[in-house]
Amino acid sequence: MEPCGTLILLNFNGGLELLCRSTKVHHVDVELKPGADGLIMKDLLCWIRTNLIKERPEMFMKGDSVRPGVLVLVNDCDWELSGNLDTRLEEKDEVVFISTLHGG
Amino acid sequence: MSNKRGADGNNSGCSCDGGAVFSYDSSSLELEIRRLEAEKDLIEARIARLRLQVEGGKSTGGVTAGRIDDARNKAAGEEQEKGEGRANMNGPPFPTASVCGLTPEMIHRYSRHLLLPSFGVDGQLNLSKASILVVGAGGLGSPIAMYLAACGVGCLGIVDGDNVELNNLHRQIIHTEAYVGEPKVKSAAATCHAINSTVRVVEHREALLASNALDIMSQYDVIVDATDNLPSRYMISDCCVVLNKPLVSGAALGLEGQLTVYHYNGGPCYRCLFPTPPPATACQRCSDSGVLGVVPGIIGCLQALEAIKVASSIGKPLSGRMLLFDALSGHIRIVKLRGRSLNCDVCGENSMFTRETFQSFDYENFTQSPFFPSSNEGLQLLPDTDRISITEYKKRVDSSEPHILVDVRPAHHFQITALTNSISIPLSSLKENFAVIDSAMDEIKQGTGLDASIYVICRRGNDSQRAAKLLHENGFSIAKDIIGGLESWAQEIDHSFPMY
Numbered sequence: 114m115e116p117c118g119t120l121i122l123l124n125f126n127g128g129l130e131l132l133c134r135s136t137k138v139h140h141v142d143v144e145l146k147p148g149a150d151g152l153i154m155k156d157l158l159c160w161i162r163t164n165l166i167k168e169r170p171e172m173f174m175k176g177d178s179v180r181p182g183v184l185v186l187v188n189d190c191d192w193e194l195s196g197n198l199d200t201r202l203e204e205k206d207e208v209v210f211i212s213t214l215h216g217g
Numbered sequence: 218m219s220n221k222r223g224a225d226g227n228n229s230g231c232s233c234d235g236g237a238v239f240s241y242d243s244s245s246l247e248l249e250i251r252r253l254e255a256e257k258d259l260i261e262a263r264i265a266r267l268r269l270q271v272e273g274g275k276s277t278g279g280v281t282a283g284r285i286d287d288a289r290n291k292a293a294g295e296e297q298e299k300g301e302g303r304a305n306m307n308g309p310p311f312p313t314a315s316v317c318g319l320t321p322e323m324i325h326r327y328s329r330h331l332l333l334p335s336f337g338v339d340g341q342l343n344l345s346k347a348s349i350l351v352v353g354a355g356g357l358g359s360p361i362a363m364y365l366a367a368c369g370v371g372c373l374g375i376v377d378g379d380n381v382e383l384n385n386l387h388r389q390i391i392h393t394e395a396y397v398g399e400p401k402v403k404s405a406a407a408t409c410h411a412i413n414s415t416v417r418v419v420e421h422r423e424a425l426l427a428s429n430a431l432d433i434m435s436q437y438d439v440i441v442d443a444t445d446n447l448p449s450r451y452m453i454s455d456c457c458v459v460l461n462k463p464l465v466s467g468a469a470l471g472l473e474g475q476l477t478v479y480h481y482n483g484g485p486c487y488r489c490l491f492p493t494p495p496p497a498t499a500c501q502r503c504s505d506s507g508v509l510g511v512v513p514g515i516i517g518c519l520q521a522l523e524a525i526k527v528a529s530s531i532g533k534p535l536s537g538r539m540l541l542f543d544a545l546s547g548h549i550r551i552v553k554l555r556g557r558s559l560n561c562d563v564c565g566e567n568s569m570f571t572r573e574t575f576q577s578f579d580y581e582n583f584t585q586s587p588f589f590p591s592s593n594e595g596l597q598l599l600p601d602t603d604r605i606s607i608t609e610y611k612k613r614v615d616s617s618e619p620h621i622l623v624d625v626r627p628a629h630h631f632q633i634t635a636l637t638n639s640i641s642i643p644l645s646s647l648k649e650n651f652a653v654i655d656s657a658m659d660e661i662k663q664g665t666g667l668d669a670s671i672y673v674i675c676r677r678g679n680d681s682q683r684a685a686k687l688l689h690e691n692g693f694s695i696a697k698d699i700i701g702g703l704e705s706w707a708q709e710i711d712h713s714f715p716m717y
Binding site: 171183189193216 | 357358445467468470474490500506539546553554555
């Protein structure tokens, strides 16, 4: 069977995993929006908010982006280097969300 | 106090006067004597060295003052010491320094460093001229200060305003039981001296704040952030930008750690990465969320490494990159970060952030989170009529008032300790468990014919208010919050109740 979307590996760290049933690693198959020619971060965030975040969505998102204090890494690179919300994702890309820690 | 200490795992079991230092049985007295004797030895050794320095200074025609020169003088003083020793035996002293610029004692002590082709004499010499400030003598700061002292940094500053507590010792390995109740900086400096008495250790026994940070930090070449709170992180980073100093920053919580070097070689500062602070509710603390002791130890060791690299100008420091450590899965990931932001409010091209801006900047207000969180400060969600004090609750228990006590802490907290007859329903699953409360009340009604009251308790009295509010909204209007939670039970009712 043809895959119906884009396979993405998601990783939630620094306490963000608590928002998705304490599971850090998620292999997900994200279906494209009708008419879209590829998956971008903005759509992935919407998808995560709808499908993975089980509690306190405000601890993950603010507006249509992540909340302050969350680093987003696409294939181990800060998403600021790849276009932020417009970062184009490809099959088997890895996206990491990490809440900064302050303890010591 | 005595019971509490006993419950905390101190094996003395004797009564104690609650003083700052353990001093309530002969073994702790001996410990205290040994500690004081060790301190005395250190002080005497320092006096002897300083005397030699003074005499050496006179004979060699004087030396310039200054922190780095001090470290050199010290090395020269030691050399003098050795030279004189030899002179007494064999006549005229040997030259006071070897060709490489390191004293014979330094060559011997740091020989394993000198054998490294990529570090060598240059690395060690650079290190011996460098001054490094460690902010925080806690879980991160412990291994940082110990390694920096051991490796022979010229001057090591330690700043912290806290005292050592027994529940620090599982991770803050620079401190020992004998120093419980003493300033952390005093304890840390004693350990550093014991490891390497040739390193100059400067004690700053105060909290670093915007009012004193410029003065303190300007005395050092490299700053290491080993603090445990958000306002300090912004403040230290801003101050490093204002003073143009590299910042080695580490953090650890639970089973995870993070590490990077800010404001170094064109890399970003903390604000480039996090221009807006996270909501205060997103900031977890070790005292609430827990931390496995070795995790800050690992991050602290890596911070020491980065500080050594920066100070000795070797290798490629972690600037523009961040190391992420996940202890549970055993994963270490090094990711690429954005560069310095030209629009950064503090380090950007058009930044108006000056020393004056820095000193008057309100970091607690900016981050909505305090430098020194007090466990008692808190939330007032409910009117006073919906809350009762712990002594009032005790009275009602003693008068056999039929009631149920709902403990809303997480299940793993309940496992540590709990009041007898309390029912565990964690706040996160309270909504799904109203039926448990209903049936408990029914049982009391059947048994006594009376309507049971409902009391809600947690660790400190914040979550219990949230829970009581939720209960009110769902028909349990009689639910009352117990002010101050189990902490006040331990403080005011039962001193032997273990607190964590």
